[in-house]
Amino acid sequence: MRSIVSLIYRIFISAALLGFILFSPAVAQDNGVKFTSSDKKMEQAFVWAKSMALYYKGNAKDPVGPWYESALPPRDAFCMRDVSHQSIGAEVLGLKEENRNMLTLFVNNISASKNWCSYWEINKSGKPAPEDYRNDREFWYNLPANFDVLNASWRLYLWTGDKYYINNPAFVHFQKKTVNDYINAWVLSADSILTRAAHPNAPVPFNESDSFHRCRGLPSYSEGVPNLKTGADLVAALYRGLLTYAAILTEKGRLKEAAVYTHKAEKYQQQLDAEWWDEKDKLYYTYYSNDGHFGKDEGETFLLWFDALKYNARVTQTLTHLSSKTWNVENTSYLPLIFYNKGSWDKARDYIMYLSNETTARREYPEVSFGVIEGIVQGLMGITPDARTHSISTMYKTEHVGTVTISNLPLLNTLINVTHLDTHQSALTNNGKQQLKWKAMFYGGYHHAYANNKATIVRQETDSQGKIISFIEIIVKPGQQVKVSVK
Structure with a gap:
C-alpha cells in the first residue's frame, strides 16, 4: 500500500509543483518572518x-x-510524526493556530x-485518514508517535x-495516559521491551497480510x-517522552513525581548504551x-x-x-x-543545500521545507526560547565569516529581530510589548563583554560536546535594541 501511495505522491507533486512555481512569488511577499544572509545560498534556501511550506497551509x-x-500531499492530511517534526518550523512561519x-x-x-x-x-474533513484507519480495531499506528x-x-x-x-485538560489527559496506560497496554516498560510480544493488541482473528492488523502498534x-x-527509535522516544513529562511536572512544582519519571526515563537511556551498542562496528x-537478533537499518x-x-x-x-549514506528525504529533513x-556545522549547511536543491528527489515533501526553516532558525542562528524563564538564547553556529539576520520572528508572545554580525557580535531587537531576558552566547573563552558599548559581566559554560561558551545575560525591554560583543 505504501509503495502505491508513494507513486501517486510523485505524480501529484509533479503536477502541483507547476502551480507552486507559478504562484510562490506571491506567497513570498507576505509580511511574516524574513531571513537575510551574506551567504546567499543559505538565504535562497x-x-x-518559506514559500514551499506556506504553500501547504490548509484552508481554515x-x-x-x-x-x-x-x-503525503494526495491525502490532504496531517500525520503525528510529521506534525511533531514540523511544528517549530510552522511556529516560525506564523502557523500558530494550525499547530494548536x-x-x-x-x-x-x-x-x-x-x-x-x-x-x-x-x-481536512476532520476524519481519520482512510489510508491508515478502518475502525478502532484495525488501523495503522507507529508507537513512537505518542511520545513524539x-x-x-x-x-x-x-x-x-x-x-x-x-495545562489544557485534553493535554493533561493525554500526558497521563501516554506515560502510564499506553506503556502498559503495549508492554513498553524498560524491563519488557525486548521480550514483549510482537502484536500485544492484535485484532482477533489476526491476519498477517493485513497491514491494519500487522501494523496496529508498529514498534x-x-x-x-x-x-x-x-525499534531503537521507540526506546529513544520513550526516554524523551518520560523525560518531557518529568519536565512538565517540574514546571508545575510536582518535584517528587517528576523524579519518578526521570528515573523511569533513565532506564531506557541506560538500556540503549548497554544493550543496543555494537562494540565491533562502533554503531547502534x-x-x-x-x-x-539485533540488526541495523534506518x-x-x-x-x-x-x-x-x-x-x-x-x-x-x-x-x-549518518553522513556516509543517503537517506530518504523524511529522514534527511531532521539532519540540519x-x-x-x-x-557539525558545515555538514548541517550541506544538508540544507541538498534539501533545497531543485534536483533533489521529493524535496517538495512538506516535512523538508519545515525542516530547513527550523535548521536555519534554531540551528544556524541558535535561537532557543524558554518560556520557563521568559528568556531567549542565541548562538551563531558557523565556521565562516558572514552576517545573518532574521526579523519578525514570533516567540514568547513577542516579535524579535536577531542579527549575528560575526561569531563574536550579535544584536537583538524586541519589537513586542513584553520584556525578555537575552542570553547571548558565543563559542570561545572570551574575558570581556559589552552591551551597547558598556562593559558587562561575561560568564562561561561548556556545551554537551565540552566546548567552551562565553555568554552574557541582559534584559531587553519592549522597543529596545541591544548589541552585544565579546573580546
Whole structure:
C-alpha cells in the first residue's frame, strides 16, 4: 500500500509543483518572518523553504479547522510524526493556530478502544485518514508517535509560552495516559521491551497480510523492517517522552513525581548504551527482531533527534555513519538541526543545500521545507526560547565569516529581530510589548563583554560536546535594541 501511495505522491507533486512555481512569488511577499544572509545560498534556501511550506497551509474553513499539510500531499492530511517534526518550523512561519488545532485533535482522540492510540493521520474533513484507519480495531499506528507528540507539545510551550500545551485538560489527559496506560497496554516498560510480544493488541482473528492488523502498534518509525519486535527509535522516544513529562511536572512544582519519571526515563537511556551498542562496528543497532537478533537499518536519526545518547564518542560515530549514506528525504529533513546541535556545522549547511536543491528527489515533501526553516532558525542562528524563564538564547553556529539576520520572528508572545554580525557580535531587537531576558552566547573563552558599548559581566559554560561558551545575560525591554560583543 505504501509503495502505491508513494507513486501517486510523485505524480501529484509533479503536477502541483507547476502551480507552486507559478504562484510562490506571491506567497513570498507576505509580511511574516524574513531571513537575510551574506551567504546567499543559505538565504535562497530559506526563501524557497518559506514559500514551499506556506504553500501547504490548509484552508481554515475546512471541517478540520486550521491545518497544514504534514503527510503525503494526495491525502490532504496531517500525520503525528510529521506534525511533531514540523511544528517549530510552522511556529516560525506564523502557523500558530494550525499547530494548536492539530495537536489538540491528536490528544483529543486517544481512547481505550484503540489501546490509548490516537489517529495516526487526520484529514481536512476532520476524519481519520482512510489510508491508515478502518475502525478502532484495525488501523495503522507507529508507537513512537505518542511520545513524539508529547515532546512536541512541550517544545511548543517553551517556544510560545502558551500554557495551553501543558495545562489544557485534553493535554493533561493525554500526558497521563501516554506515560502510564499506553506503556502498559503495549508492554513498553524498560524491563519488557525486548521480550514483549510482537502484536500485544492484535485484532482477533489476526491476519498477517493485513497491514491494519500487522501494523496496529508498529514498534518503530521504520516501516520496512520485517519480523520486528522493537525499534531503537521507540526506546529513544520513550526516554524523551518520560523525560518531557518529568519536565512538565517540574514546571508545575510536582518535584517528587517528576523524579519518578526521570528515573523511569533513565532506564531506557541506560538500556540503549548497554544493550543496543555494537562494540565491533562502533554503531547502534536499530531494531530487535522476534527471533532474538539485533540488526541495523534506518532509525539512528531518532536516537539523535530525541537526544538519547550519553557518550560523545558514540554521538560522533553515529553522525559519521549518518553522513556516509543517503537517506530518504523524511529522514534527511531532521539532519540540519541535528548536525547543528551536535557541532557539525558545515555538514548541517550541506544538508540544507541538498534539501533545497531543485534536483533533489521529493524535496517538495512538506516535512523538508519545515525542516530547513527550523535548521536555519534554531540551528544556524541558535535561537532557543524558554518560556520557563521568559528568556531567549542565541548562538551563531558557523565556521565562516558572514552576517545573518532574521526579523519578525514570533516567540514568547513577542516579535524579535536577531542579527549575528560575526561569531563574536550579535544584536537583538524586541519589537513586542513584553520584556525578555537575552542570553547571548558565543563559542570561545572570551574575558570581556559589552552591551551597547558598556562593559558587562561575561560568564562561561561548556556545551554537551565540552566546548567552551562565553555568554552574557541582559534584559531587553519592549522597543529596545541591544548589541552585544565579546573580546
